[in-house]
Amino acid sequence: MEKVKGFADWLTKWFTAIVVAWAVFNYFVPATSVWAKSYTGYLLGIVLFGMGLTLSLDDFARILKQPLMVIVGTVAHFVIMPLVAVLLCWIFRLDGPLAVGVILVGCCPSGTSSNVMSYLSRGDVALDVSIGILSTLCAPFMIPLLMQWLASQYVTVPAQSLFINALKVVLFPIALGVVCHMVFGKKIEKVTVALPIVSQVAILLIIGVVVAANQPKLFSAATLMAIPVVMLHNLSGYALGFGFSKLMYKVYPKGFRYAQQKAITFEVGMQDSALGATLALTSFAATPLAAVPSTFFSVWHNISGSVLSSWWRNHDDKHAIAHDSANGEKGSLKADAEDHEAVA
Secondary structure, three states, X not given: OHHHHHHHHHHHHOHHHHHHHHHHHHHHOOHHHXXXXXXXXXXXXXXXXXXXXXXXXXXXXXXXXXXXXXXXXXXXXXXXXXXXXXXXXXXXXXXXXXXXXXXXXXXXXXXXXXXXXXXXXXXXXXXXXXXXXXXXXHHHHHHHHHHHHHOOOOOOOOHHHHHHHHHHHHHXXXXXXXXXXHHHHHHHHHXXXXXXXXXXXXXXXXXHHHHHHOOOOOOOHHHHOHHHHHHHHXXXXXXXXXXXXXXXXXXXXXXXXXXXXXXXXXXXXXXXXXXXXXXXXXXXXXXXXXXXXXXXXXXXXXXXXXXXXXXXXXHHHHOOOOOOOOOOOOOXXXXXXXXXXXHO
8 A cells, every 4th residue: 555655646746747758658659548539538537536535524514614715716716717718819819729728728627736736835725625626516517608608709619518528527426436435434545545546647648638639730830829828827827816815815814814825826726627628528529629728738737836836835934934824924933933932
């Protein structure tokens, strides 16, 4: 079991580099993954089933304990990222499948990587997880609604297909995982050790399918334009998510403190790009190019998230900012220590 956990930790640590290497390999040898194109829905279902296995009723109860912050964070995610996607498509004059792909990834729920980044930056992981759960549960309803509203100018949006596919690959696997957790209890812990490996292998296969399916067009001038769009989309999400949480601190300072601001920043800026790629390949099967922005996003947001979480941690240490400070006040860590000494 220790070897499995060790391999899972290694895979997580080097996942971004492995994704890049795997994508390059599939570009030159597309037959490696193209066979899995019809199974992408099942692959993502496995990932979300694994997510369900790690959830308990306490995770859902946590949403009810702090509903305002979780709902506000979820609403911010589904407002900021889709609208930024549309704005960037307009600025960069993207159209057709690429514009649809950028908007689709913008309409997706937050990615599970945000939980890791929030933890590394000393953010409120519990809030991060809660927003992630709620946004994922809302995805089958929000994605078709937002796509119909924002992307119908580019292509005919198959709203019914999006809804059914999202329902199949999101809600059903998560619900099944939660039920299994409830039935088998602690026995599930023996399985959950290997879940990161299973999930990451499934995501690698999905990325391989996207690269293989688009190999002839992947590095055309039009496709490469999606790279700066994806980067700006993600970075704008961080900036607007942080700005929004700072604004909410002025409205409700007890709830939107420094740790919560970090969590909302990552929850807004990081997307479930694997879901975006899967829905693009299933609901927009005639134009697989729509899955490319999700693949670019998958690589980029792991890089940017790692850099931001590392910078945030170093910034807090340098300025002695306590992780539980009200609004990131410099010297708050020293002030807390002095207060403890005074009490002692």
